[in-house]
Amino acid sequence: MPKQAIYYLGRILKINLTNDKLLHALSSPSKVEGRGYLWTFINHKVFGKNNKILFVYGELAKYVPTGEVEQVDEKKHASHNLEVDHQLMAQSPFVYIPEYSGIVYQHVWNKIEQKAFVQNFGKIISETFGKFFVECQIESVAEYLQFVRKLKTIKRISKLDATVHPPNPLFGRLWEKLRNYLKERELQELSLKEQAKRDDRINSNLLEILKGVTEEKLTQELLPQDIDIGDAVILMAADGYGKAKVEGYDGRRIIVIRTSDIIKSFKCDAKPDPEQLYKIAKGLFKDISKQRYMKHGEKPHS
Numbered sequence: 001m002p003k004q005a006i007y008y009l010g011r012i013l014k015i016n017l018t019n020d021k022l023l024h025a026l027s028s029p030s031k032v033e034g035r036g037y038l039w040t041f042i043n044h045k046v047f048g049k050n051n052k053i054l055f056v057y058g059e060l061a062k063y064v065p066t067g068e069v070e071q072v073d074e075k076k077h078a079s080h081n082l083e084v085d086h087q088l089m090a091q092s093p094f095v096y097i098p099e100y101s102g103i104v105y106q107h108v109w110n111k112i113e114q115k116a117f118v119q120n121f122g123k124i125i126s127e128t129f130g131k132f133f134v135e136c137q138i139e140s141v142a143e144y145l146q147f148v149r150k151l152k153t154i155k156r157i158s159k160l161d162a163t164v165h166p167p168n169p170l171f172g173r174l175w176e177k178l179r180n181y182l183k184e185r186e187l188q189e190l191s192l193k194e195q196a197k198r199d200d201r202i203n204s205n206l207l208e209i210l211k212g213v214t215e216e217k218l219t220q221e222l223l224p225q226d227i228d229i230g231d232a233v234i235l236m237a238a239d240g241y242g243k244a245k246v247e248g249y250d251g252r253r254i255i256v257i258r259t260s261d262i263i264k265s266f267k268c269d270a271k272p273d274p275e276q277l278y279k280i281a282k283g284l285f286k287d288i289s290k291q292r293y294m295k296h297g298e299k300p301h302s
Contacts, residue, residue: 005270006107007277008114008140008263009284011240012096013165015135015188017125019098022136025128026056026096032123038063039120042091045274053098055282057274059091060105060121062112092117093271095278097285100170102240103138104281106270114263139165141288142238146262148210154248154255156201160194162233164242172239173293174209175232192233206231206246213292239292264288 014022023046031040042061047054067087070079090111096103105121107114118138125136164178166187171179182190196202209231211217227235237244238259246257266284268277288294 003270004267006265007104007268007281008107008265009240009281009288010103010105010118010138010140010263011101012103013101013137013139013241014168015137015165016133017129017136021129021134022096022125023053023056025125025136026058028128029124030127032120032127034120034123036064037089038065038086039124041124047274047278055098055274055278056096057093057278058096059093060112060117060124061088062090062092062120063088093274093277094121095274095281097278097282100282100285100289101168102141102281102285104266104277104284105138106272107265137165139237139240139242140260140263141240142259142262143264144210144214144238144292147238147257147259148207148214150255150257150262151207151210151246153250154246154257155251156196157204157206157246157248158196158201158254159245159247160192160202160204160230160234161247162237162242162244163189163191164233164236165189167236167239167241169296170289170294172235173295174213174227175236175239177227178229178232178236190233192230194230201248202230204228204231206234209235216291239288239294 012022026041027044029041031038033039040061041058044056044058046056064087066083066085068081068083069087071082072079090108092106092108092112094103094105105117107117121138122136126134164182166182167179194202205228209227234244234246236242244259248255264284266280268280
C-alpha cells in the first residue's frame with residue numbers, strides 16, 4: 001500500500017486578486033526566502049473540461065540554493081559528496097478547486113507543516129505581483145464534530161474573537177444575514193470581539209447550532225433565521241472565511257478553541273494521483289456545502 005499522508009482543507013481568500021491572477025501566480029510563481037530556505041510552486045498542471053477549469057494541481061517546493069548529495073563511485077567502491085544547485089528538500093502536493101475557492105494540501109511532517117504551507121503559499125502569491133496591494137490567505141475549514149466536542153467541555157463561554165472576509169462564490173445560510181451585511185457595507189474585513197462580565201457568560205447558542213447541523217436536526221425550513229451576529233461570525237470563520245477563537249471555563253481552567261486547531265483533514269497517498277486527490281477533495285467540499293446549508297451566490301471574479 002502506498003505511503004499515506006494527511007491533507008488539510010482550506011479556502012483561498014483573495015484580496016485585490018482576481019481568479020485569473022491567482023491562476024497566473026500558480027503557473028508562473030516568484031520565489032520567496034525564509035529561514036535559509038527558498039520556496040516556490042512546481043509541477044503545475046491545469047485540469048479542465050469544456051473550456052472550464054476544474055482544478056489546478058501543484059506542489060509547494062522547499063529547497064536550498066546549493067546543497068550536497070552523496071554519490072557512489074563504482075570503480076573506486078567509495079562515496080563522495082557532489083554539490084548541486086537548487087537542492088529540493090521537500091514538496092507538498094496541493095489541489096485548488098475554483099468552484100469552492102477550496103484548496104487541499106499535504107502536511108509534510110517536520111519539513112512542510114501546516115502553518116509553513118499556509119504562510120509561504122500566501123507569500124509566493126503576493127511576491128509574484130510585487131506585493132502591490134495583493135493579498136492571498138488560506139483560511140482553515142473547521143471540523144464541526146471536533147468543534148462540538150470541545151465546546152461541550154466549556155461550562156460558560158467568556159470570550160469570542162473572530163475576523164471574517166466576504167465569501168465568494170459560496171455562502172452559508174446560517175450566516176446569510178452577516179454575508180449580506182458585509183456586501184451592503186462593502187467591507188473587505190470584519191472583526192468582532194465579545195467579552196462577558198467578570199464571572200459571567202456570553203449568551204451564545206453556538207453549541208446548539210453546531211449540534212443541530214452535525215446531528216442533521218436542522219432542515220431547510222427550520223434553519224435559524226435570527227442567529228446572533230457573534231455566533232454568525234464564528235460560524236462563518238469555521239466554514240473557511242476567516243479565523244475565530246472561543247474561550248471559556250470548564251470549571252477548573254480556561255479552555256481555548258481556535259478554528260485553526262480543528263482543521264478538517266483526510267488521508268491520501270503521499271505521492272498522489274492529481275485526479276484522485278481532486279475527486280476526494282471535491283467530494284468533501286460538496287458534503288460540507290450540503291451539511292452546512294451553503295449555496296452559490298456570485299460567480300468568482302475572473
